[in-house]
Amino acid sequence: MSRLIVISNRVAVPKARGAAGAQGGLAGALQAALKRNKGLWFGWSGKEVENPSAEPDVQTSDGVTTATIDLKHQDIEEYYSGYANSTLWPLFHYRIDLTEYERETGIGYERVNDLFANTAAPLIEPDDLVWVHDYHFVPLGERLRRQGIKNRLGFFLHTPWPPTRLLVSLPYHERLVRSLLEYDVVGFQCDEWLESFLHYCRKELGADVNEDTGEIRLDDRKVLARSYPIGIDYAHFTGSGDSGEARQAEQRVISSTRRRIAMIGVDRLDYSKGLPEKMDGFARFLERNPGRNQDIVFIQIAPPSREGLESYQQIREELEQKTGQINGAHSRIDLVPIRYVNEGHSMAELYGIYRASKIGFVTPLRDGMNLVAKEYVAAQDPEDPGVLILSQFAGAAQQLDEAVMVNPHSPDDIARAIRKALDMPLDERKRRWEKLHASVRDDDIAKWTQNFVTDLENAG
Ligand code: G6P
Numbered sequence: 330m331s332r333l334i335v336i337s338n339r340v341a342v343p344k345a346r347g348a349a350g351a352q353g354g355l356a357g358a359l360q361a362a363l364k365r366n367k368g369l370w371f372g373w374s375g376k377e378v379e380n381p382s383a384e385p386d387v388q389t390s391d392g393v394t395t396a397t398i399d400l401k402h403q404d405i406e407e408y409y410s411g412y413a414n415s416t417l418w419p420l421f422h423y424r425i426d427l428t429e430y431e432r433e434t435g436i437g438y439e440r441v442n443d444l445f446a447n448t449a450a451p452l453i454e455p456d457d458l459v460w461v462h463d464y465h466f467v468p469l470g471e472r473l474r475r476q477g478i479k480n481r482l483g484f485f486l487h488t489p490w491p492p493t494r495l496l497v498s499l500p501y502h503e504r505l506v507r508s509l510l511e512y513d514v515v516g517f518q519c520d521e522w523l524e525s526f527l528h529y530c531r532k533e534l535g536a537d538v539n540e541d542t543g544e545i546r547l548d549d550r551k552v553l554a555r556s557y558p559i560g561i562d563y564a565h566f567t568g569s570g571d572s573g574e575a576r577q578a579e580q581r582v583i584s585s586t587r588r589r590i591a592m593i594g595v596d597r598l599d600y601s602k603g604l605p606e607k608m609d610g611f612a613r614f615l616e617r618n619p620g621r622n623q624d625i626v627f628i629q630i631a632p633p634s635r636e637g638l639e640s641y642q643q644i645r646e647e648l649e650q651k652t653g654q655i656n657g658a659h660s661r662i663d664l665v666p667i668r669y670v671n672e673g674h675s676m677a678e679l680y681g682i683y684r685a686s687k688i689g690f691v692t693p694l695r696d697g698m699n700l701v702a703k704e705y706v707a708a709q710d711p712e713d714p715g716v717l718i719l720s721q722f723a724g725a726a727q728q729l730d731e732a733v734m735v736n737p738h739s740p741d742d743i744a745r746a747i748r749k750a751l752d753m754p755l756d757e758r759k760r761r762w763e764k765l766h767a768s769v770r771d772d773d774i775a776k777w778t779q780n781f782v783t784d785l786e787n788a789g
Contacts, residue, residue, distance in 0.1 A: 333368035333782065334453060335359055336445065336469065337462035338409070340372040340395050355463060355487045358559055358700070362778040363393045368457075371396045371449050377405055385448055398448055400441070407437020409465070410637055416499070417464040419640070421488045422601040422695040425498055427640050435501065439468060446472035453478055458785050461512070463487045468508040483514040483785040485557065488697040489724070490522035493529045503533060510536075510550050513788035516557045516781055518698040518724040523556045530554075553788060557781050558728055560773040561703045569677040570684065570708060578674070578681030582628070586685075589664075590751060592627045593686035595679065595701045596693070597634040598671075600644045603694040603720065603737040604631060608651040608667070610692070610735075610743025615659045615666060617744055622659050622666050624751060628686065632673040683708035687715040688750045691723065692737040698724040702732070706765045714762035716750035718743075728768050731761040 341356035363370050374386065374397035385396040400408070411434030419427035446469055453459060453473075460483045461469050470482045496502050506529060509515055517523040523543070530536040536547040543554040569575055582591050592611075596602035611627050631648065635641045652669040659666045674682065683689065689705035702717060702725045709715050719725065719732035726734060735746045 332457045333366040334457050334459045335363055335370045337372045338465040340370050340397050358774055362774060369394050369396060374399050377402055404441050407434045408441035412438035413465045414635055420499060421464060421491055423491055425495055430500055442468045442472050445469055446476055450476040450478055467505055471508040471511040474511050481785050481788050482512045484512040485516040489695050490517055490526045492525050493532055510547055510552050514785050515554045518558055519727045520556050526554055557777055559698050559777050561700050563707055563770050563773040567707055570680040572677045574677040575681035578678040579685040582682055582685035586626045589624055589626050591686040592625055592688035592690050594629040594690040596631055598631045598645055599634050600640060601693055601695050603692045604648050605651055606737045607692045608655060609740045612655045613740035614744035614747045628668045630670045633671060680708045689715060689717040692720045693723050694737055696723040702729055703769045706769045709762055714758050716753050716758055718746045718750055729765050731764040
């Protein structure tokens with residue numbers, strides 16, 4: 330078996346690990362994948378230093394070897410905060426209103442991709458499979474090729490891929506997408522993102538695209554593009570439910586909500602997650618159903634994210650205001666409808682919290698996949714499972730079609746879904762959950778890794 334080299338911006342150190350969904354999918358999922366395929370995980374240390382060393386810091390812990398480099402201030406500003414998170418992230422989530430187009434950050438992004446390629450190249454041996462992840466590193470494959478790397482190179486995008494009409498608003502879009510065609514396999518979370526990508530390659534690059542097989546030919550390049558829906562580490566996650574930590578968290582929710590139903594949301598504090606819209610939908614439910622504030626407590630866990638960026642500071646303020654307004658309007662001396670929690674939780678605690686909550690509330694405006702939805706399903710009691718409310722705009726909606734589907738832009742739709750979930754009889758809950766559960770259990774992280782790695786092995 331070839332050695333697997335994984336390259337991603339974030340490299341999770343085991344101590345910092347929460348559940349995959351809560352920390353944003355990628356790091357938790359890769360940790361699980363790498364434990365199975367012995368290899369090397371290369372990326373940013375997360376640290377800013379004045380004079381970064383050219384040598385990566387290599388460590389082995391918990392069965393995974395990591396190699397990380399530090400970055401200097403300017404690199405973080407232009408590559409991470411700038412082009413990756415102020416240009417590509419909003420654009421890939423269909424938010425051209427928030428997308429900043431600065432040539433300088435684009436240049437910084439390419440420079441840092443060069444830096445990663447130069448540092449990674451000496452670590453790569455001739456038989457290795459190289460698997461690059463996410464929007465931080467679109468041109469990395471091309472940069473590795475320039476370093477003389479002939480290995481099979483794969484790329485997986487954890488976010489959505491935008492429709493062509495949005496993508497062409499990006500200056501130098503062609504240059505960015507062409508660089509993707511230096512990989513041998515390019516993977517997406519679901520068919521919708523894949524179709525947009527194939528459409529772009531055909532319309533904008535004039536590539537020869539086989540829609541059935543996902544084979545793209547351009548000049549002398551042959552690339553396979555496919556969807557590989559990511560899953561959770563089912564065995565590990567459900568295993569964590571056996572711990573005292575999980576049971577305690579479950580009890581804390583149950584005893585503090587008493588006879589009311591807990592509805593749980595867990596999202597990074599990101600504008601793509603539709604948090605204000607969720608609050609509006611919940612407020613509409615309370616307005617339309619007088620007296621039912623007695624039946625439900627909405628617990629929203631939202632760990633802050635990318636706090637240096639203004640768009641993230643704004644969403645945080647907006648959410649604090651909305652929560653205050655809704656609680657002000659609907660609280661009684663013995664009840665508060667929304668518990669808004671900023672602190673993060675461990676995997677076991679989240680398992681317990683999900684299990685104690687009879688409604689899972691996942692309503693992103695756009696999401697590559699969304700692993701919180703899958704973790705919620707995995708944590709349910711088969712004899713008395715909760716109901717998943719899910720945005721139709723999450724990649725997960727294509728697989729989890731037995732969820733109560735909502736349009737997160739419509740407060741009425743959300744309000745109706747909450748009511749439906751609250752009143753759903755046990756037999757319907759069980760019937761829906763069994764199908765959801767089978768999909769979450771069977772299409773897990775091991776299957777995702779295996780599918781991608783097999784295609785990469787056969788490529789070229
Ligand atoms: C999303 C991205 C990941 C990213 C994560 C957390 O899930 O797809 O690449 O690591 O968010 O964001 P951060 O900026 O903290 O790495």
